[in-house]
Amino acid sequence: MTSAEEASRPFAGLSDVSIPDIPVEGDISLPVASSARDDEFSTLDEPVKETILRDLRAVANKFVHVLYPKRSSVLLRDWDLWGPLLLCVTLALLLQGGAADSNDQGGPQFAEVFVIIWFGSIIITLNSKLLGGTLSFFQSLCVLGYCIMPLTVAMVVCRIVLYTASGKVSFAVRLVVVTASFGWSTFASTAFLADSQPSNRRGLVVYPVFLFYFVIGWMILTFSP
Amino acid sequence: GNMSAGSRNTEPWGGFDDNLIQGGSSAVIDMENMDDTSGSSFEDVGEMHQRMKEEEEVSAEAAAAEDDGADDGEFLGMKGLKGQLGRQVADEVWQAGKRQASKAFNLYANIDILRPYFDVEPSQVRSRLMESMIPVRMISFPQKVAGELYGPLMLVFTLVAILLHGMKTSGTVIREGTLMGTAIGTCFGYWLGVSSFIYFLAYLVNAQITMLQMLSLLGYGLFGHCVVLLVTYNIHFHLLFYAMWLLIGGLSTLRMVAVLLSRTVGQTPRLLLCGMLALLHMSFLLYLHFSYHQILEGLLDSLEGHNMAPIQRVVRDVPEVTLNATVCGLSNMEYAQLHAISAS
Structure with missing residues (x-):
């Protein structure tokens, strides 16, 4: 480093000459810092059970935040992708079951649900970045993944309803459940995402989110074992 | 564009320590910027590009300065083996860091390049x-x-x-x-x-x-x-x-x-x-x-x-042969009868 400083000394005056009025600034933003917390205690010598339980508690805590979407930054500060992975795999497995029963036809495949959820999230995230959002890539993925939870719950309810009832009553119940959970998902994700956007462009960011959850909700509604 | 600009700039910088030369090279870059933006049909796109070019220019200058520093370090390092080793390690660390940084910068730059096309209001x-x-x-x-x-x-x-x-x-x-x-x-x-x-x-x-x-x-x-x-x-x-x-x-x-x-x-x-x-x-x-x-x-x-067709055909083929024969016979008879009727 000293040599670098020595070398840049002859150019110290030069930089003022060649670029007089250009502010040296970038576009990199750190929305919420989380570094100070980590070096307070060491997790090297604690039992594995404790580590796993702590992580599970963190995931469960975030589930609660999605179910009761008040404007807090917990979901944004400590982002993780375990919850989204769990929800995504559960949803894909539940949607897959019907396809295996009925001659491997008609139902969505496991891989397809997986790909729709992850690529859809990535496209929405890129879109919000391009529109000028300040959220980081993985924070946005985390929020979108956790907000699938109402739809996963709706899927579980739908399977139970499909086992017990059939016909128009079953469809009506499923329609109500899926519509409610779709609205819930959209509302929760926009509550988290909207703050990071310029206020005049919220509609543009919300539209792909709406479309994303709509397609997933529609897949759940049209699912039949 | 970033890397090529950097490599272009290092040669004159390594050769001369003159302020005039430096000013000349940056003026050339400015001209290039003007050429680039004059071709664009959207003003805000042009501005974005220009701003980004200027940022790249700044980073390229910094990189070139650091490269120079590394060269000087090697020259000074001739005095002692220990110092040279340390500088080499530092140089490699610096190179790796620079590669990482330029990669990250490219990612952000790519997003920034697309950003003007998404610059709309509802x-x-x-x-x-x-x-x-x-x-x-x-x-x-x-x-x-x-x-x-x-x-x-x-x-x-x-x-x-x-x-x-x-x-x-x-x-x-x-x-x-x-x-x-x-x-x-x-x-x-x-x-x-x-x-x-x-x-x-x-x-x-x-x-x-x-x-x-x-x-x-x-x-x-x-x-x-x-x-x-x-x-x-x-x-x-x-x-x-x-x-x-x-x-x-x-x-x-x-x-x-x-x-x-x-x-x-x-x-x-x-x-x-x-x-x-x-x-x-x-x-x-x-x-x-x-x-x-x-x-x-x-x-x-x-x-x-596809998997149903062969089964059906096998089943159908056997009676069809005999059936065909009878049908042929029947149709022949009918044809003869028709002929006779029309003749009469």
Whole structure:
């Protein structure tokens, strides 16, 4: 480093000459810092059970935040992708079951649900970045993944309803459940995402989110074992 | 661009320590910037590019300065082996860090390059959606086309969702993965393929339109398709579809044709370009509504029927031989009888 400083000394005056009025600034933003917390205690010598339980508690805590979407930054500060992975795999497995029963036809495949959820999230995230959002890539993925939870719950309810009832009553119940959970998902994700956007462009960011959850909700509604 | 600028700058910097030379090289870069931005048709895009170029310039200067520092360090390191080793390690660490940083910078730069095309307000998108249905009869002067990709991309994704819905409700029994892939492939393929094709034609006949404008124009043209398909996939009524096809599809096609007409000179080029675009756009809507799921169903039927056909044929073949003989005999007899009747 000293040599670098020595070398840049002859150019110290030069930089003022060649670029007089250009502010040296970038576009990199750190929305919420989380570094100070980590070096307070060491997790090297604690039992594995404790580590796993702590992580599970963190995931469960975030589930609660999605179910009761008040404007807090917990979901944004400590982002993780375990919850989204769990929800995504559960949803894909539940949607897959019907396809295996009925001659491997008609139902969505496991891989397809997986790909729709992850690529859809990535496209929405890129879109919000391009529109000028300040959220980081993985924070946005985390929020979108956790907000699938109402739809996963709706899927579980739908399977139970499909086992017990059939016909128009079953469809009506499923329609109500899926519509409610779709609205819930959209509302929760926009509550988290909207703050990071310029206020005049919220509609543009919300539209792909709406479309994303709509397609997933529609897949759940049209699912039949 | 970033790396090449850096390497270009290091040579004069390594050779001379003169302030005048430095000023000269940066002036050259400024000239390049001006050349780059003068070609752009959008002011804000130009500004963005210029700002980014300037940032790159700053980082390139810093990198060059550091490179210089490394050289000096090696020269000084001749005095002691220890110092040289330390400097070499530091140099390698610096190189690795620089590579990482430039990679991260490139990622951000790529997002920044695309950002101007997504620089819209909701009211602008709304008005552009409305305008995509209103053909303007102004052919003497080139009409404005906004180069923007947010609306077109969202319309294509909407069309994918509508197509999926249509396939599902039309009773298309096919693997869902193929449905999804087909829907995405069709919509993006049409948008990108037809845009490039028309752009190529426009290039051949010397029409004044850029690829970005073509993408935006055709993308907003898909709004009519979305509306028509959303209605007619839910209300199965052929007359309604034909009316909407002519009215809404026709309006959005007319709008694109009018824009292309205003940007082309000469009768034959106009006829070629606009005829091709109108034909493709109108027939794409017909294709999506009618033959899309039917073709898929047909494919599936042929696949399904494949394993059933040989069994049936084996069963049918045995009686057919004897049956054929009797039928032949019967028909021969009938033919003879007919002949006799007609003769008499």
